[in-house]
Amino acid sequence: MQQSRFETVQFRARAADPATEVFLIDASLSRIGSAVGQLEADVSPGFYKVRFRAGASQHDELVEVSGEEATREVIGEPVLFRSAAPILNTTTFDADQAGLAADWSREPQSIGDGAELFVFLREEDAKKAFDPEGVSVHDLKGAKVVDLSAGRIEETARCAGICLRLDPGTYRLRVSKAGLGDYEIFVTLSPDWQVQVFLAFETFTKGEVTVRAASLRRSAIFMRLRGMTFDPEEPNTRLTELAKQALLQGRNIVSDEMINRFLHGKFQDPMMGLFAAHILLATHPRNRDLIAIVLMNLGRLIGETSDLAALRLAARKGREAKTTIESPPLLAASWRSLTKATRQNASLIAPMSVPGQIAHNIADGGAWLLHRVSTDPEARPQSLAHSEAMFREMLMVPSNMLQEVVADRRSTEEFSGLEQSLLSILTSRAAINDMFRQVPEAEDSEVNASRQIWRLPAPAYSVAAAVQSLDRKLGILKTTDRVSR
Secondary structure (H helix, E strand, O other): OOOOOOOOEEEEEEOOOOOOEEEEEOOOOOEEEEEEOEEEEEEOOEEEEEEEEEOOEEEEEEEEEOOOOOEEEEEOOOOOEOOOOOOOOEOOOOHHHHHHHHHHOOOOEEOOOOEEEEEEEEOOOOOOOOOOOOEEEEEOOOOEEEEHHHOEEEOOOOEEEEEEEEOOEEEEEEEEEOOOEEEEEEEEEOOOEEEEEEEEEEEEEEOOEEEEEEEEEEEEEEEEEOOOOOOOOOHHHHHHHHHHHHHHHOOOOOOHHHHHHHHOOOOOOHHHHHHHHHHHHHHOOOOHHHHHHHHHHHHHHHOOOHHHHHHHHHHOOOOOOOOOOOOOOOEHHHHHHHHHHOOOOHHHOOOOOHHHHHHHHEEOOOOEOEEEOOOOOOOOOOOHHHHHHHHHHHHOOOHHHHHHHHHHHOOOOOOOHHHHHHHHHHHOHHHHHHHHHHOOOOOOHHHHHHHHHHHOOOOHHHHHHHHHHHHHHHOHHHHHHHHHO
């Protein structure tokens, strides 16, 4: 066998964009290295596999390093991933839908002034019927502003869209579907920016019922300066979607190139900055200077929002003087930061504020804070200590009695999502015992278990209100008193 000219070769694999992960694997299937955007390594001649991963998609390339040249470079093709938006180089890209989105996003209807909201709904499957009903925009208090069906509808292209000029502030984007209920996310409009929300249909199964409806969980959301339309070929649009998916999957895709953009404030889409800031807090929490610069740039671009307040609280570990949150954030990661901060400052989210009221019915929204709309009135908390003591008494109720009461009340009472979480703690003694082992304090089991309620992902006052409303619905403490007498 002819000997290679070079025993070691400088190998470089470059992804199509700076948010794609790159992995280098040798012939024995051992990983040599990994990077984001571009990978460099010194390798011996032989065969290698280069894996490019973007979102939940990936593709592999088999590469031979012959050793006849000192360097070997591989440039990857764009990895196709799924997106609710008709972005170029995604699995469900549709040129007609992308063109209509670009056209419709430049023609706002004037309802207010200062900011814009563009909502676009599309059916990706050409074999499915298209029905735009059930998508609407509401103000922060819940009053309807407009239905999506009042905008543009193109049956042939299976899409609908509406562009609105509105006053800056927070709005609810709601999806209502018989058999599923009403769900919403919260979108904050900043002065001089257009928020673009892309929705796609999903098939949902609830019991024996199957429903085709717009999916808020899959939403793709971008921000553009007013006057800039949706561009399916804009590289930053793709990067923003990849940053969202990386945040959702808990992966660090912040490359040196992306960090450079944040440092110099060059990112054209503040949504990408919000995603990246959460990723940096999770993966580089000690790099406070970098995080501070990203947050400063975001503040200059979009002003003060609940998402930005949540990031600042997380960066300062909850230490923020005289801060109150009056509107829910868009991101689920922001919500988790806010609810964690209420353990130090319970008044951060007041129980009767909009964030306090929606906390009782938070659903799994992926990257977004998703709320299930409910008209069930909630109790006003008396105090955090009172609620903890009340829950401690509930824990002392015999499990067989508790199960009987819960089974009886389910036929007449509707329990919120937060109340369901409390019921899970009450009815699962094994789970409580597992929790005890995680608590270092050597206290009695009821005290330890009662403190687990403050670990629920909800504001402290909302948890307190849920404890009291659950007690009202069950009436279990009164039942226990009667039994003891």
